[in-house]
Amino acid sequence: MTPVEETLKRIQSHKGVIGTMVVNAEGIPIRTTLDNSTTVQYAGLLHHLTMKAKSTVRDIDPQNDLTFLRIRSKKHEIMVAPDKEYLLIVIQNPCE
Amino acid sequence: MLPASAKAPHKQPHKQSISIGRGTRKRDEDSGTEVGEGTDEWAQSKATVRPPDQLELTDAELKEEFTRILTANNPHAPQNIVRYSFKAGEKVTEEELMTPKQPKERKLTNQFNFSERASQTYNNPVRDRECQTEPPPRTNFSATANQWEIYDAYVEELEKQEKTKEKEKAKTPVAKKSGKMAIRKLTSMESQTDDLIKLSQATKIMERMVNQNTYDDIAQDFKYYDDAADEYRDQVGTLLPLWKFQNDKAKRLSVTALCWNPKYRDLFAVGYGSYDFMKQSRGMLLLYSLKNPSFPEYMFGSNSGVMCLDIHVDHPYLVAVGHYDGNVAIYNLKKPHSQPSFCSSAKSGKHSDPVWQVKWQKDDMDQNLNFFSVSSDGRIVSWTLVKRKLVHVDVIKLKVEGSTTEVPEGLQLHPVGCGTAFDFHKEIDYMFLVGTEEGKIYKCSKSYSSQFLDTYDAHNTSVDTVSWNPYHTKVFMSCSSDWTVKIWDHTIKTPMFIYDLNSAVGDVAWAPYSSTVFAAVTTDGKAHIFDLAINKYEAICNQPVAAKKNRLTHVQFNLIHPIIIVGDDRGHIISLKLSPNLRKMPKEKKGQEVQKGPAVEIAKLDKLLNLVREVKIKT
Numbered sequence: 001m002t003p004v005e006e007t008l009k010r011i012q013s014h015k016g017v018i019g020t021m022v023v024n025a026e027g028i029p030i031r032t033t034l035d036n037s038t039t040v041q042y043a044g045l046l047h048h049l050t051m052k053a054k055s056t057v058r059d060i061d062p063q064n065d066l067t068f069l070r071i072r073s074k075k076h077e078i079m080v081a082p083d084k085e086y087l088l089i090v091i092q093n094p095c096e
Numbered sequence: 097m098l099p100a101s102a103k104a105p106h107k108q109p110h111k112q113s114i115s116i117g118r119g120t121r122k123r124d125e126d127s128g129t130e131v132g133e134g135t136d137e138w139a140q141s142k143a144t145v146r147p148p149d150q151l152e153l154t155d156a157e158l159k160e161e162f163t164r165i166l167t168a169n170n171p172h173a174p175q176n177i178v179r180y181s182f183k184a185g186e187k188v189t190e191e192e193l194m195t196p197k198q199p200k201e202r203k204l205t206n207q208f209n210f211s212e213r214a215s216q217t218y219n220n221p222v223r224d225r226e227c228q229t230e231p232p233p234r235t236n237f238s239a240t241a242n243q244w245e246i247y248d249a250y251v252e253e254l255e256k257q258e259k260t261k262e263k264e265k266a267k268t269p270v271a272k273k274s275g276k277m278a279i280r281k282l283t284s285m286e287s288q289t290d291d292l293i294k295l296s297q298a299t300k301i302m303e304r305m306v307n308q309n310t311y312d313d314i315a316q317d318f319k320y321y322d323d324a325a326d327e328y329r330d331q332v333g334t335l336l337p338l339w340k341f342q343n344d345k346a347k348r349l350s351v352t353a354l355c356w357n358p359k360y361r362d363l364f365a366v367g368y369g370s371y372d373f374m375k376q377s378r379g380m381l382l383l384y385s386l387k388n389p390s391f392p393e394y395m396f397g398s399n400s401g402v403m404c405l406d407i408h409v410d411h412p413y414l415v416a417v418g419h420y421d422g423n424v425a426i427y428n429l430k431k432p433h434s435q436p437s438f439c440s441s442a443k444s445g446k447h448s449d450p451v452w453q454v455k456w457q458k459d460d461m462d463q464n465l466n467f468f469s470v471s472s473d474g475r476i477v478s479w480t481l482v483k484r485k486l487v488h489v490d491v492i493k494l495k496v497e498g499s500t501t502e503v504p505e506g507l508q509l510h511p512v513g514c515g516t517a518f519d520f521h522k523e524i525d526y527m528f529l530v531g532t533e534e535g536k537i538y539k540c541s542k543s544y545s546s547q548f549l550d551t552y553d554a555h556n557t558s559v560d561t562v563s564w565n566p567y568h569t570k571v572f573m574s575c576s577s578d579w580t581v582k583i584w585d586h587t588i589k590t591p592m593f594i595y596d597l598n599s600a601v602g603d604v605a606w607a608p609y610s611s612t613v614f615a616a617v618t619t620d621g622k623a624h625i626f627d628l629a630i631n632k633y634e635a636i637c638n639q640p641v642a643a644k645k646n647r648l649t650h651v652q653f654n655l656i657h658p659i660i661i662v663g664d665d666r667g668h669i670i671s672l673k674l675s676p677n678l679r680k681m682p683k684e685k686k687g688q689e690v691q692k693g694p695a696v697e698i699a700k701l702d703k704l705l706n707l708v709r710e711v712k713i714k715t
Contacts, residue, residue: 002292002293003296004292004293004295004296004299005292007296007299007300007303007391008292008299010303010390010391011299011302011303011306014303014306014307014310014390015310016306016309016310017306022292022295031292055240055242055244058242058243058244058247059242059243059244062243062244062246062247062248063247067301068301068305070305077309079302079305079306081298081299081301081302081305082298083294083295083297083298084294085294086292086294086295086298087298088295088298088299088302090302090305090306092306092309092310094309094310094312
């Protein structure tokens with residue numbers, strides 16, 4: 001397996017991780033460990049939010065760029081790592 | 097034929113016409129037939145042709161002169177043209193038009209004597225003709241014009257320009273290479289999993305974040321926690337355990353070497369092997385980052401146990417490794433294959449015994465990388481990387497002094513000493529110390545290969561580590577399995593300080609932030625921290641770090657963070673945070689250089705000790 005696949009597998013099996021998904025540049029999920037409806041929901045909503053966050057960061061300074069986005073909520077934490085073409089989303093519950 | 101018809105009009109005009117008609121017809125026919133033959137006649141004669149109704153005149157009549165007067169008036173035009181004049185309302189002659197008439201009674205135009213005449217032209221019937229083309233294809237395009245999108249467009253444009261410039265400079269050979277590259281890329285970019293390779297950066301960051309969440313409390317401790325109880329403890333400090341690093345693949349191996357990366361301060365290298373002579377198996381080299389305690393950043397395996405490693409200061413991606421089978425190798429982290437980039441072999445002068453320590457040196461005069469290695473076979477070898485090959489030069493052969501045995505034939509055998517540790521002086525480049533299995537420490541110079549500059553009878557058993565003080569240029573420290581740690585001044589043959597730690601000492605290390613602080617780890621699982629400025633005789637921290645069964649093998653201080661990493665013989669690495677008492681900096685006068693402060697202190701201590709000794713000797 002490629003190192004990327006291995007890393008994704010490790011992340012998924014890490015303590016507290018509820019689900020991981022990979023979304024492409026148009027907001028279509030490519031790879032997921034959650035069920036379909038949840039995935040589609042997360043993908044669509046987070047895609048918009050990430051674009052907005054990225055736009056915000058870059059508007060302030062065009063030479064800057066968004067590297068990571070974390071949304072901490074009561075129940076769990078949603079982490080988004082944007083890339084050039086893809087979006088990696090991980091939902092983790094840190095304190096079990 | 098022609099002359100006959102010319103005569104005809106004088107006599108019979110009627111016939112003339114008919115005959116002319118005939119004649120003309122005939123002529124037509126003739127001309128028709130003549131056309132075929134006409135070219136001959138044309139070419140042959142240019143006789144004038146007389147028209148049939150030409151007047152025949154005598155010569156006298158021909159000579160008669162007639163006068164003709166030419167005027168502007170057209171003599172053939174009629175004199176009395178009548179035209180309809182709209183003004184007069186009737187036809188009048190032109191003469192009358194030319195002369196102005198007296199105005200007559202004006203005619204009234206009303207409905208009784210005005211008649212309008214209109215006429216309508218025929219309107220052509222209208223017909224519709226239509227033609228429809230295919231509509232051009234349309235797409236919807238929407239985009240936002242943000243500041244950053246404009247910036248991106250400019251950057252892209254710049255890159256394109258630079259690329260075209262490069263292409264202009266390098267012509268066909270580069271084009272061929274790029275063609276091959278493109279082909280390779282095409283073949284590999286076919287499966288979906290390969291698309292995910294683009295995600296490698298994102299997955300790396302994500303793994304670190306997930307780990308940070310899981311070990312959040314440890315990360316907070318690492319950064320911010322300082323044991324407040326230290327104020328109440330007199331001078332003693334504690335070690336707070338932070339992350340534990342372990343890997344399944346290295347489970348049964350011992351940690352044989354630890355080294356922090358000089359450039360990336362959160363990256364450290366761990367060598368795995370075995371100290372057991374009987375049980376020798378494979379070895380591993382793992383590089384961990386503090387940011388990801390659950391999985392190493394780099395992993396390399398080797399057939400023989402790794403015994404020592406060193407990371408180059410200027411090139412933090414080059415790791416020199418010494419193996420149990422005597423081989424040395426260089427790993428290049430930029431190319432993460434599991435094979436080392438360069439390796440020595442039996443032909444190229446590997447050691448015949450385990451390599452106990454390797455150390456990078458400054459580049460030699462030809463800018464080649466070089467490092468030294470010491471081994472139990474008594475050789476200290478300098479390896480140089482010349483044109484992608486490792487070339488070795490024996491620098492020194494360790495001899496056991498004073499014990500040359502005489503073989504019956506009269507030859508003198510020099511038993512070879514076994515080097516187990518060495519360290520190079522921080523400032524004096526050519527000077528270095530070697531510790532041996534016999535317990536002696538030799539001070540050597542790179543230039544003298546046969547003689548030692550000095551010998552110290554250091555220990556009773558083999559010397560595990562020698563280490564120069566990072567600040568004080570004269571002081572060094574040694575440790576051994578005879579339970580002692582000794583601190584020396586290299587000008588004096590006897591040690592300055594001796595510490596008995598009740599258990600075999602695996603490793604000692606000086607702290608990078610103070611010249612008087614050092615750490616020692618022992619085989620009973622304890623870590624000892626000493627600060628000579630605070631307490632000359634005892635450790636200020638004495639803490640069991642691992643379970644009693646685990647023997648601690650190595651310890652290293654981090655260069656900027658107040659943490660130490662300790663390796664044990666089960667393959668675990670534990671990171672510990674030093675409490676504030678352990679990292680007390682001497683309070684010097686403001687404005688003075690703090691670095692020299694500890695050295696000055698140590699000099700003071702030395703003087704004190706010497707005074708104490710002189711007193712003892714005297715008494």
